[in-house]
Amino acid sequence: MPKPNDNPRAKTVLITGASSGIGLALYKQYVSLGYQVITCGRDKEKLAQQTPLATKWLVFDVNDIDAVAKAAEQIIHIDILILNAGTCLYIDNAKQFDGHCFREVIKTNLLSMGALLENLLPKVSSGGQLAMVSSSATIFPFSRAQAYGASKAGVDYLANSLRIDLANDHIDVCLIHPGFIKTPLTDKNNFSMPFLLTAEEAAKRIYQGIKHKKHYLQFPKRLTLLLKLLSYLPQSFANSLLSKD
Template sequence: MMTGPVVITGAGSGIGRALALVYAESGRPLLLLGRRQQPLEVTAEQARSRGAVVRAISVDVSQIQALDQIAQDFSEAFGKISIVIANAGISHGTLALEREDRPVFAEIITTNLLGMDNTCTAFLPYLARDGRIAGIASVAGFRGLPGAAAYSASKAGVMAYLESLRLELKKRGTKVCCIAPGYIATPMTAGNPYPMPWLMDPEKAARKIRRAIDRGQAWLVIPWQMALVGMILRHLPIAVYDRLFVQVAGKARKTEPEQMVNDVRSSSDSPPKA
């Protein structure tokens, strides 16, 4: 079991907060990063109550220089890092016919995919050689979903990115874990306008994720039913897939008022209806 310092992005709510609490142990240094300071402080106080030594810093994962400095400062204070969990992500519906969705598309790719690389490359120089990197993907990355081109593309990219990183770091001794959640009961999924089968409690999800990371497991889909669904989706012929999914309702677009309320950069756990 890894016992050293842990870094978690998107730690202000959802899976990020739940992960912070399952890693919060007596004397363990935790670095909690997120876009908004107030939710981070809530997570930090809960983690401190469990004995962890916590730093909570507001930063956007698109801010490369800021991440680099934070990584250096944290390592100087607490030594080699054991685990980095790149969890920060956003989820909105996008439509190709809506030109105003262009900046939303770019924001999703920047946060979910480029932000993951920004995080990993910032902390890698300070990661123990036998350390762990975990990234949060999504079952929405298995196939392209209607009304979710940006989100599906970003999560498919995350899966490919983490696989490349796993191979790149193998000789170094660093384990890379790709986590692909289905529906998790977080603020990000709270406004979804469609049924969410096998909705999982975030604390239960976090415990399963920690076990996978501590074991150095390369791949995890939660809940297990979504692993079966994902395997089927990956192998469906195009004609069958198109017939099944062409009418599926996508996630709400950011331009809609109710979605603006749910604009939370916390955990990428909300694939459109599958």
């Protein structure tokens, strides 16, 4: 006899950053399969318009600790918690290092995880899952990505360390490294983005990975492999190869 949680209709998924890009595509993917989806974003109107079939809309800025706590009070239980909200800003001049930009990115992508985990993790049921969206930028250092890469490297450590301790609570942790995905976040980029995927393609891969309780998701494989190969080369040589593009 199937356990209640084997029925997707009984499962509740909470997605941060669900108003746009990868989070929005994940919302569509899970809703289409009959899951109960709680969507989160900063703008209630945008969230309601983009995710009309959500079970609940939670409106908060991930950097507002009190708002995160208040939103979490509305939640009884979560089967799959997807921490996806994030931002990307580049440091244009390393010598004139923009400390404000650095702090903003680290705050939104990494420090915010403290309040999100503190308030939402207790709602994740035993047998549930936590998925954290990092980036393939952590495989190989990119120019101008000091803030973004450092924030996501922090997410990597956090997820890998949480996986050890949450095993005691029967909660699986999935660390996600997307490559370049076409979203409003990357629409701002003025450089070439090899092997660009759509947000829908990314969402399908994430859905499948979470379903199969994968600990790591890296896609597309051809980009991950290329970055891993580059990371084995001396950095100056790898950078000289990249600068020839």
